[in-house]
């Protein structure tokens with residue numbers, strides 16, 4: 001038996017948590033999904049055709065307090081030349097929470 005609030009484990013026979021009074025359950029619900037660094041819910045904000053623009057965008061976002069990640073430049077290894085340079089773009093990612101704000105910031109930059 002487990003307390004769903006404080007996640008204490010109890011022997012069978014107990015029905016209430018002695019700490020918080022919650023009704024015990026047979027199985028704990030899954031841990032709340034909390035990204036542990038690997039995947040903070042990144043979304044692609046923009047794609048740039050060259051690294052410089054992408055890094056400028058990142059510095060603008062970071063100046064506004066938004067963490068941004070510039071993806072490693074895609075290596076056009078093995079791609080036929082006729083695909084052109086469009087495929088070698090550099091992506092800028094932000095946390096999904098920051099996406100709307102980041103997008104507005106970059107729009108202001110684009111218009112200036």
Ligand SMILES: [Zn+2]
Pocket residue numbers: 003004005006007008017018019020021022
């Ligand atoms: Zn408890």
